[in-house]
Amino acid sequence: MIEVRGLSYSYGSRxxxxxxxxxxxxxxxxxxxGNNGAGKSTLITCLDMIRTPDEGSVMIDGRPIITxxxxxxxxxxxxxxxxxxxxxxxxFDCILLGRRPYFGWGADERDIxxxxxxxxxxxxxxxxxxxxxxxxxxxxxxxMVARALVQEPAVMLLDEPTNSLDPRNQNEVMALVxxxxxxxxxxxxxxxxxxxxxxxxxxxxxxxxxxxxxCCCSSDEVDSATISGxxxxxxxxxxxxxxxxxxxx
Amino acid sequence: MMQAAGMDYHRYIRRKWLALAMMAVAATSMCLVSxxxxxxxxxxxxxxxxxxxGTDAQMRTIVMNVRLPRIAAAAAAGxxxxxxxxxxxxxxxxPLASPxxxxxxxxxxxxxxxAIVCLGTGAPYGSFLAVPAAAFIxxxxxxxxxLLISRLGSSTTSSMILAGVAISAMFSGATTLIQYFAxxxxxxxxxxxxxxxxxxxxxxxxxxxxxVAISASAFFMLxxxxxxAIEGGTHTARSLGVDVDTLVPASLAVCALCSSVAVAFTGCxxxxxxxxxxxxxxxxxxxxxxxIPCSALCGAALLLAADIACRMAIPPVVxxxxxxxxxxxxxxFLYLIFRERGRR
Numbered sequence: 349m350i351e352v353r354g355l356s357y358s359y360g361s362r363x364x365x366x367x368x369x370x371x372x373x374x375x376x377x378x379x380x381x382g383n384n385g386a387g388k389s390t391l392i393t394c395l396d397m398i399r400t401p402d403e404g405s406v407m408i409d410g411r412p413i414i415t416x417x418x419x420x421x422x423x424x425x426x427x428x429x430x431x432x433x434x435x436x437x438x439x440f441d442c443i444l445l446g447r448r449p450y451f452g453w454g455a456d457e458r459d460i461x462x463x464x465x466x467x468x469x470x471x472x473x474x475x476x477x478x479x480x481x482x483x484x485x486x487x488x489x490x491x492m493v494a495r496a497l498v499q500e501p502a503v504m505l506l507d508e509p510t511n512s513l514d515p516r517n518q519n520e521v522m523a524l525v526x527x528x529x530x531x532x533x534x535x536x537x538x539x540x541x542x543x544x545x546x547x548x549x550x551x552x553x554x555x556x557x558x559x560x561x562x563c564c565c566s567s568d569e570v571d572s573a574t575i576s577g578x579x580x581x582x583x584x585x586x587x588x589x590x591x592x593x594x595x596x597x
Numbered sequence: 598m599m600q601a602a603g604m605d606y607h608r609y610i611r612r613k614w615l616a617l618a619m620m621a622v623a624a625t626s627m628c629l630v631s632x633x634x635x636x637x638x639x640x641x642x643x644x645x646x647x648x649x650x651g652t653d654a655q656m657r658t659i660v661m662n663v664r665l666p667r668i669a670a671a672a673a674a675g676x677x678x679x680x681x682x683x684x685x686x687x688x689x690x691x692p693l694a695s696p697x698x699x700x701x702x703x704x705x706x707x708x709x710x711x712a713i714v715c716l717g718t719g720a721p722y723g724s725f726l727a728v729p730a731a732a733f734i735x736x737x738x739x740x741x742x743x744l745l746i747s748r749l750g751s752s753t754t755s756s757m758i759l760a761g762v763a764i765s766a767m768f769s770g771a772t773t774l775i776q777y778f779a780x781x782x783x784x785x786x787x788x789x790x791x792x793x794x795x796x797x798x799x800x801x802x803x804x805x806x807x808x809v810a811i812s813a814s815a816f817f818m819l820x821x822x823x824x825x826a827i828e829g830g831t832h833t834a835r836s837l838g839v840d841v842d843t844l845v846p847a848s849l850a851v852c853a854l855c856s857s858v859a860v861a862f863t864g865c866x867x868x869x870x871x872x873x874x875x876x877x878x879x880x881x882x883x884x885x886x887x888x889i890p891c892s893a894l895c896g897a898a899l900l901l902a903a904d905i906a907c908r909m910a911i912p913p914v915v916x917x918x919x920x921x922x923x924x925x926x927x928x929x930f931l932y933l934i935f936r937e938r939g940r941r
Contacts, residue, residue: 398835422836426836429830432829433833436878438882448837449838477606
């Protein structure tokens, strides 16, 4: 369970986010949506204290993370950035890094076992000892999500996890994320640009506009007025085969 | 399948240990070859006899008093420069970073040159602590400038390298000014120094370089997982619990100390810090558990190989080591620039 209250952050004199509040329960997927420059990525980095907010609080399971050490935060919150710098490390070593908050001198057998388990769960067995920079975009993204999962977090933050992926990989990555949320009780917060993907995989949606929270609602409650207000575009929501889709003008 | 994956991981790590062992053998072999090469050619038996038995006094003098200090200086300086380059490339997120390309060596040279002139003796080793201290200050000043530039939001790989070129030029100009106002003996010492030489460091100087390099390695090895995390970018590293804001400046300060001390006693030896980590990345990847020790051994082996070439090219003349390492490093530097451009 994550509770965000009155979060603000500025780049110099420019307010990136202002007085943002929302909450998300365990095992749910919260999508953060909005136009470019709405403050989505800034918000997500503030939730992990990668950027220290100017004001406001972030509580995880009732504990304020501002008072925690970086290592303690890393045991509670994992993060997949918008653009990961892909190095020449092997997939296994890259995923093993997710255990760093638990290391003593280095990785022990428990950490290696945790990696094996996640690799199998993500279907990456055949790629475990390939170099990260030799993988396709979809495979790299799965490895990044695997690293975030092996951290055994309470909250997983994903900044545009489907960025530059083809539709099949988008669905695969989001399905893996949702199943992790359901099975492990992780609160997933994902910045997304694809409204249809958000409607399909997120339980709740938080729309941002000009650095502030515009609307927070369940996926079923989203209507064309909400989308118009958040994005400034006309749209229609249709139901096909029991699933809701957004059609944009 | 799980068990198989686990088995594979241990096998995969064993391959990296094997690569490290190979580098240790290569560096040791290079030491022995270096002991055998010179104006008086010695066999392996002669070298081992002089090292461990000491029966032939002349042989022992050549090996223990002439060649061994030179080889120890090469190994220690190569080790120090390579680990500095390895860590600089990581924390600055820049494959072209090294003590020489970022101007740290030039800054340290300027500091050392200033100390030589200010001492007024022209003998850099007359004052054991003043010269390395001055070199350290020069290296640290350069590091501070690079750090400041790296913290600017708009800094890119190319702008940081260009900043390094600018800083190098500034310190070269300052060194020239010092030479202009210095007496002949001091000028000769500074000029000779800029050639780079492994022959002038005595055991005390070698011990200093080795102590600093080993201490720095211990610091770097303690942070090996943190450097692995930084490979994914600073945001990723923070999310994995790394205190990037402390680690980066602390690592750069240790790199500056390490390379400055090496430069202070052996002169300006370029490109070892750039080459060694890149060669080893091909062998062990970007895993700093192995990249740091492998780079250290590769740096030592490369500088020993360069020294052998310097001594054997036109005997009995010993070519300046700094010139040869630049010949070795410049093509690699160009290769990296073009590879970066190709990636973009």
